[in-house]
Amino acid sequence: MNALNPIPMSRSLIQRISPFFIARIKQNHKLLSSSFSSSSSALHEASSESPSPSLDAVHMTDNCIKRMKELQASEQSSDQMLRLGVETGGCSGFQYVFDLDDKTNPDDRVFVREGVKLVVDDISYDFVKGATIDYVEELIRSAFVVSRVVLFCA
Numbered sequence: 001m002n003a004l005n006p007i008p009m010s011r012s013l014i015q016r017i018s019p020f021f022i023a024r025i026k027q028n029h030k031l032l033s034s035s036f037s038s039s040s041s042a043l044h045e046a047s048s049e050s051p052s053p054s055l056d057a058v059h060m061t062d063n064c065i066k067r068m069k070e071l072q073a074s075e076q077s078s079d080q081m082l083r084l085g086v087e088t089g090g091c092s093g094f095q096y097v098f099d100l101d102d103k104t105n106p107d108d109r110v111f112v113r114e115g116v117k118l119v120v121d122d123i124s125y126d127f128v129k130g131a132t133i134d135y136v137e138e139l140i141r142s143a144f145v146v147s148r149v150v151l152f153c154a
Contacts, residue, residue, distance in 0.1 A: 056130070057111055058111050058120055058131055059111075059133065060113050063135040064116075064135045067135040067144070068082055068135075069116065071100065077102065081101050082098060083099045083101040083120075084098055085099070085121060101119060131146050134146075
């Protein structure tokens with residue numbers, strides 16, 4: 001490894017672990033597709049308002065709720081939902097992507113707290129199940145972040 005160019009080491013690591021994650025995503029997609037083919041609508045809605053966190057839900061902090069309500073007020077649209085996705089990229093091979101959306105897809109899971117909706121597609125859901133979504137304000141940035149991701153090993 002060259003001290004001036006650490007990228008080959010990172011690229012090598014990503015190339016070694018990518019097939020594992022790609023295979024897992026494809027396997028989950030096949031399982032989800034087969035389980036949803038019998039129903040016309042696969043939209044799941046769950047509440048994340050319970051006081052004891054569920055390992056199956058994706059939770060939102062008070063700061064997340066407050067910021068979403070501010071965004072809804074500024075857009076003058078209470079239909080705006082926070083969409084969370086997982087994409088390839090970043091140092092560990094995956095990164096979280098947040099977006100505002102006003103529509104749901106058939107394979108979405110919707111989590112509701114205090115009227116604020118968080119939407120996660122089924123493939124991304126596997127990677128964020130049990131996580132908490134927060135909104136942080138720091139000196140150099142303000143952003144929605146994923147924290148407390150529960151990882152399971154089989």
